[in-house]
Amino acid sequence: MRVVWTDGGPDAVGTLREALAEALDGGPAVLPLNTRDPAASTLHEAMRPEDPVEPGTAVVVATSGSTGEPKGVLLSPGALLASADAAHSRIGGPGHWLLATPAHYVGGLQVLVRSWRAGTVPVVLDTSAGFRADAFAEAAALLDEGPRYTALVPAQLARLLDAGGRAVEALAGFDAIVLGGAALDARLRERARFAGARVCSAYGMSETAGGCVYEGVPLDGVTVRLGEGDRVEIGGPTLAHGYRSRPGLSREAFGGGWFRTSDLGRLDDGLLEVLGRADDVINTGGVKVPAATVERALLAHPGVAQACVVGVPDPQWGQAVVAVVVPAGAPPHAEELRSAVRAAAGAPAVPKQVEFASALPLRGPGKVDRAAVLDGLGHG
Structure with missing residues (x-):
């Protein structure tokens, strides 16, 4: 396993891009870690990079999730590429991407995968010193002609809209902005629409190789159902094949070809509404x-x-x-x-x-x- 440390700067992201390209081509699996994360050393130790990697793994996404327990999500080349292809199919085809979120998380990682699949080189926003609206606008101006995309979290979108001026002009210049990481509230969506930003709310997680449900509609090949207690369950080619060195947990979470999420949902004529995490339900x-x-x-x-x-x-x-x-x-x-x-x-x-x-x-x-x-x- 190849460990790649990244701080959000272009040089570190470039190293990760090269390692990821090799992994997608059958090379060594990649473990991206954030140098600025206080838990990085704990995650590194828990992932046991010196041990043999589970077969078929291209990337190990290390996460502590909401529980604080380190887990390594095992993603194959097939899962990563199925996600990239389905995303491109939904938003308008392969294009040019601006990486504006941390690449060690699956949302940023998928920007690199989609770019590799499209045969394009992503523009990298330097986030080593944090996210800045003016730097985002400058980076967006460097994108080539053709379909232009980026991926953001709602908090970033709100900051860009608050900044106004060139930041809002940059937002309006994208053919699609994939929003993940947190729910998109109705008022922020309306602000984006008024500013001319074409936003697409995505639901997914590391275990699904990123967003797999866009605007409530599963991507091509992805299936969604509600399990016991209206727990959202996801199937399809974008699923991870387990957790690093956790065979028991892998069987429990991915048994039968379905990933059992921690989210509650509602299905209305095939449209998924995520109601929140099961463990966030308050019994009052x-x-x-x-x-x-x-x-x-x-x-x-x-x-x-x-x-x-x-x-x-x-x-x-x-x-x-x-x-x-x-x-x-x-x-x-x-x-x-x-x-x-x-x-x-x-x-x-x-x-x-x-x-x-x-x-x-x-x-x-x-x-x-x-x-x-x-x-x-x-x-x-």
């Missing part, structure tokens, strides 16, 4: 309230920029619904937010407590760190 007074449902209701309020909803222990209710809100300007009244949730999601979903914060803690590519939110509330 015997009523099960998905945190994502409350968050959507809060985000529909014009005074809310970001929101995270968690359940905290409560002697009366079992769990109490608590909302941490990042206001868009002056904080709205808590009772006003409670009324909005009551109208949209019903009385059991109304937060018993509303806290305001200047920002939400993040982990991974734009995902809110719920464990850190609970820590901040004194319930870690």
Whole structure:
């Protein structure tokens, strides 16, 4: 296994591109790791790079997920390329990509795979010192003619829209912007549409080689069903073939050709709506309230920029619904937010407590760190 350390700079990404191209051609498997990740050494040790790699593996995507337990997702050349081909088929064919997200995560990695498949060289946004709207606009201007694509997380899209000017012009110049890593709320989608940005919300994870459901519709070859308790299950050629050195967990997660996600969903005439993670459901007074449902209701309020909803222990209710809100300007009244949730999601979903914060803690590519939110509330 070849370990490639990347800091988000063009040189490191170039090294990863070369290693990935070899792996897709049958060469040594690649383990990309982030030099700036405090958990990188733990992930490196857990992946056992000195041991033989499981057959058919091109890339090992190391993740600690929401549980904090290191896992290495095993992706074959076939899974990576099936994902790239299906994505191109959905958004308009092979083209030129701007890499604007970390390449050690599957979303950024897929930008490199799609570029390799298209026979093009991606433009790399230098994120070694963080994500900047002006640098994004400059990088976008370097893309060749033809279909132009990029992949972002919603937080990046919001920053670009907030920046205005050249950043918004750059967004409008893409033929498609694939958004993953976190849910796209309706208000941000409308802002993007008004700015002329062609956004496509993607659902997927490392175990599916990236986004495999675009705008609720599975990509070609991908199948989706609901398992026990409305748990989303995914099948098709983009699936990983297991976890690094975890045969038992691999059989449990991928048995029978289906990957059992941790997400709850709803299917309406083949259209998938993801309701949130199963372990984010709050049992309050015997009523099960998905945190994502409350968050959507809060985000529909014009005074809310970001929101995270968690359940905290409560002697009366079992769990109490608590909302941490990042206001868009002056904080709205808590009772006003409670009324909005009551109208949209019903009385059991109304937060018993509303806290305001200047920002939400993040982990991974734009995902809110719920464990850190609970820590901040004194319930870690």
